[in-house]
Amino acid sequence: xxxxxxxxxxxxxxxxxxxxxxxxxxxxxxxxxxxQGRTFTLACLSPNLTDFTFASIIEGAESEAxxxxxxxxxxxxxxxxxxxxxxxxxxxSQRTEGLLVITPNVEPHQTLLPKYVSTVFVGADPRxxxxxxxxLDDEKAGYIATEHLIQLNHSQIAHITGPMxxxxxxxxxxxxxxxxxxxxxxxxxxxxxxxDWSATSGYQAIQHxxxxxxxxxxxxxxxxxxxxxxxxxxxxxxxxxxxxVSVIGVDDMPLATYFDPPLTTILQDTYxxxxxxxxxxxxxxxxxxxxxxxxxxxPRLIVRQSTSRLI
Amino acid sequence: xxxxxxxxxxxxxxxxxxxxxxxxxxxxxxxxxxxQGRTFTLACLSPNLTDFTFASIIEGAESEAxxxxxxxxxxxxxxxxxxxxxxxxxxxSQRTEGLLVITPNVEPHQTLLPKYVSTVFVGADPRxxxxxxxxLDDEKAGYIATEHLIQLNHSQIAHITGPMxxxxxxxxxxxxxxxxxxxxxxxxxxxxxxxDWSATSGYQAIQHxxxxxxxxxxxxxxxxxxxxxxxxxxxxxxxxxxxxVSVIGVDDMPLATYFDPPLTTILQDTYxxxxxxxxxxxxxxxxxxxxxxxxxxxPRLIVRQSTSRLI
DNA sequence: ATGAAAGCGCTAACAA
DNA sequence: TTGTTAGCGCTTTCAT
Numbered sequence: 001x002x003x004x005x006x007x008x009x010x011x012x013x014x015x016x017x018x019x020x021x022x023x024x025x026x027x028x029x030x031x032x033x034x035x036q037g038r039t040f041t042l043a044c045l046s047p048n049l050t051d052f053t054f055a056s057i058i059e060g061a062e063s064e065a066x067x068x069x070x071x072x073x074x075x076x077x078x079x080x081x082x083x084x085x086x087x088x089x090x091x092x093s094q095r096t097e098g099l100l101v102i103t104p105n106v107e108p109h110q111t112l113l114p115k116y117v118s119t120v121f122v123g124a125d126p127r128x129x130x131x132x133x134x135x136l137d138d139e140k141a142g143y144i145a146t147e148h149l150i151q152l153n154h155s156q157i158a159h160i161t162g163p164m165x166x167x168x169x170x171x172x173x174x175x176x177x178x179x180x181x182x183x184x185x186x187x188x189x190x191x192x193x194x195x196d197w198s199a200t201s202g203y204q205a206i207q208h209x210x211x212x213x214x215x216x217x218x219x220x221x222x223x224x225x226x227x228x229x230x231x232x233x234x235x236x237x238x239x240x241x242x243x244x245v246s247v248i249g250v251d252d253m254p255l256a257t258y259f260d261p262p263l264t265t266i267l268q269d270t271y272x273x274x275x276x277x278x279x280x281x282x283x284x285x286x287x288x289x290x291x292x293x294x295x296x297x298x299p300r301l302i303v304r305q306s307t308s309r310l311i
Numbered sequence: 312x313x314x315x316x317x318x319x320x321x322x323x324x325x326x327x328x329x330x331x332x333x334x335x336x337x338x339x340x341x342x343x344x345x346x347q348g349r350t351f352t353l354a355c356l357s358p359n360l361t362d363f364t365f366a367s368i369i370e371g372a373e374s375e376a377x378x379x380x381x382x383x384x385x386x387x388x389x390x391x392x393x394x395x396x397x398x399x400x401x402x403x404s405q406r407t408e409g410l411l412v413i414t415p416n417v418e419p420h421q422t423l424l425p426k427y428v429s430t431v432f433v434g435a436d437p438r439x440x441x442x443x444x445x446x447l448d449d450e451k452a453g454y455i456a457t458e459h460l461i462q463l464n465h466s467q468i469a470h471i472t473g474p475m476x477x478x479x480x481x482x483x484x485x486x487x488x489x490x491x492x493x494x495x496x497x498x499x500x501x502x503x504x505x506x507d508w509s510a511t512s513g514y515q516a517i518q519h520x521x522x523x524x525x526x527x528x529x530x531x532x533x534x535x536x537x538x539x540x541x542x543x544x545x546x547x548x549x550x551x552x553x554x555x556v557s558v559i560g561v562d563d564m565p566l567a568t569y570f571d572p573p574l575t576t577i578l579q580d581t582y583x584x585x586x587x588x589x590x591x592x593x594x595x596x597x598x599x600x601x602x603x604x605x606x607x608x609x610p611r612l613i614v615r616q617s618t619s620r621l622i
Numbered sequence: 623a624t625g626a627a628a629g630c631g632c633t634a635a636c637a638a
Numbered sequence: 639t640t641g642t643t644a645g646c647g648c649t650t651t652c653a654t
Contacts, residue, residue, distance in 0.1 A: 026403030030350060031647035033341045034630050041384075041406075049370040052361060052565075059360040062387060071406070073352075074385040076373060092337030095352075095382070199569050228569045254363075258510050258539045260571035342631035345646050625654075630647105637642075 039097055042281060043073045043090050045083065046102040052253050053270045054102055057122055060274025061100055068282050070097075084112050091117060098281045104166040118284040120277045124167050125294045132284060132292035134277045138168040141266045141299035142175020145220045145248050148264070148301055150183050153310040154218035154246060158191045160205045160230065162222045169194075172222045172250070190214050195226045202229030210237045217245060217310050224249035224256060224265055231259070231306065246307035250299075262304035273297050350408055353592060354384045354401050356394065357413040363564050364581045365413055368433055371585025372411055379593050381408075395423050402428060409592045415477040429595040433588045435478050436605045443595060443603035445588045449479040452577045452610035453486020456531050456559050459575070459612055461494050464621040465529035465557060469502045471516045471541060473533045480505075483533050483561070501525050506537045513540025521548045528556060528621050535560035535567060535576055542570070542617065557618035561610075573615035584608050 033039045042065055046054045062072045073096060077083035090096045091114065098118040103109050106124045110131070113119055121133040149157050159176050162169035173192070180187045193208060195201035202221055209216060210233070219234075221227035227249030231241050239245050241261060249256075252267040276295060284292060344350045353376055357365045373383045384407060388394035401407045402425065409429040414420050417435045421442070424430055432444040460468050470487050473480035484503070491498045504519060506512035513532050520527060521544070530545075532538035538560030542552050550556050552572060560567075563578040587606060595603060 028647055029404030029406040030341060030344045034345045035649040039341060050366045055361045055366045059387060062385060071384050073382050074373060075377060076370060093340030095340040199566060228566060232569060255510060255539060258543060339631055346633040
């Protein structure tokens with residue numbers, strides 16, 4: 001009866017409110033949950049909590065959630081087994097009203113999730129109408145990055161992708177190819193190599209390009225870490241960045257300005273993605289009837305000094 | 312009665328266990344919490360969730376907590392007001408059994424916390440026996456960093472501290488001074504400047520040193536971000552790192568190897584700090600009688616290429 | 623408009 | 639060793 005909307009006389013309401021204030025009464029959330037069958041708690045599952053992109057999604061989600069009166073339980077699920085365990089525990093115990101799943105891969109997560117729980121994916125799109133999702137517009141990101149390089153007069157653009165089992169890698173690659181095609185530049189498959197998002201894999205990709213002797217004047221790496229690895233490899237190979245080779249990444253990670261040279265990149269607004277995801281999840285909980293659809297966040301080009309005009 | 316320790320015949324137990332397995336029964340956590348007055352949930356409050364050091368503490372804590380059967384609720388509390396609100400909500404609603412407070416400052420957090428909640432501070436030491444705490448051995452970190460530079464023959468060592476209201480800044484400074492003193496080098500206060508942990512503040516500190524014309528051949532920055540800013544400023548000022556000036560930081564942040572030059576630093580094992588903190592918190596919850604005392608994590612020198620011998 | 627009582631799904635204490 | 643019951647602190651429904 002303590003809740004807002006009610007049929008009580010103003011007089012009584014006032015007296016109750018005074019009493020509440022005086023005694024410092026605060027309802028017990030557990031008992032409340034028990035009675036109304038609602039916990040006002042969301043769970044966020046992420047491969048880890050330290051990668052800047054994940055952490056920042058979580059921060060956005062937490063902020064949005066709390067603003068709407070929910071708490072956020074965070075857990076890391078690095079592999080399929082721990083993910084399955086976690087989901088099991090959370091759902092069975094019913095302590096959580098919705099799931100925010102941060103993952104670059106839809107499978108196998110998707111199949112482990114029953115239809116009855118409200119779920120939002122971040123980072124991958126399940127393409128099923130039972131689940132909502134929030135992702136970067138990866139194809140556009142790939143397009144913008146490539147277009148930027150082409151506008152700087154580059155036509156031999158090496159490309160380092162993420163793991164090709166991940167949708168976002170494929171989509172960024174599609175964007176890369178679309179930009180080349182649109183601007184009339186042939187796509188040379190010997191200039192494309194698969195990485196694993198790590199700086200080391202970026203380094204190795206460049207080493208490979210250098211050793212095969214394939215010509216390129218620019219590199220588009222699908223994330224900043226690989227871009228940074230690429231820059232190191234280029235320098236170790238005697239190339240100047242950006243004078244000899246331009247490099248662009250994706251993410252705009254912390255201290256991107258403090259690498260040498262300051263990194264040109266495509267901003268992925270992960271904080272915003274987190275907010276949007278939490279917001280969508282809460283909507284799904286409170287109005288289950290509304291249909292869910294994939295949401296895309298706009299990428300944005302940030303020009304610093306790792307790219308320059310080819311002369 | 313479903314719980315482990317019990318006086319039932321093996322026969323009955325077996326039958327019950329079968330039934331459980333068959334029906335897929337899983338108890339409702341809320342009802343459970345209600346009945347036994349325990350939620351098996353911890354809350355972690357942090358200034359933000361994205362700073363690598365914080366995120367990594369949280370990851371360690373979450374991992375330890377879950378391993379011990381607890382969930383971790385995470386929330387960011389960037390300022391005093393939001394911290395107070397959060398604590399209020401969490402404690403009043405009794406949805407949480409213990410608090411893990413990540414903060415560089417003990418005040419005002421300390422005064423906002425009632426004595427009856429199990430609390431562990433990470434990053435600052437309340438020096439009160441009602442609270443446990445986990446911190447880096449900051450003085451030792453300062454000592455080791457300075458000693459490393461001295462062993463490389465440096466005697467004019469500039470020092471950029473964190474905000475001096477924070478204990479860890481003071482302690483790292485103490486370590487710096489102790490090392491100088493121990494090894495017979497005078498401490499020149501014009502070589503000490505206060506930063507705010509940001510790369511920009513490291514940059515500005517060096518600009519200041521350069522403009523005042525004070526002589527130095529090495530810089531000890533109290534964290535990696537300031538070290539990176541310092542390196543940029545040195546380079547902009549026409550100095551080579553490490554040939555002209557050596558630079559050392561603290562943290563060993565991600566990609567420290569990929570800065571130019573790869574950063575020599577003092578490792579702060581934040582993941583471990585998180586684990587220890589969660590473990591301590593759980594102990595405090597389960598055995599409230601045990602006295603709590605401040606715990607210190609060992610720093611470790613990691614030599615890369617931003618420091619070199621002075622010739 | 624207000625007060626009384628039932629019940630949310632468990633656990634723990636008690637009787638059998 | 640087993641089955642039964644009271645009660646955790648709230649919300650909600652039903653009488654008043």
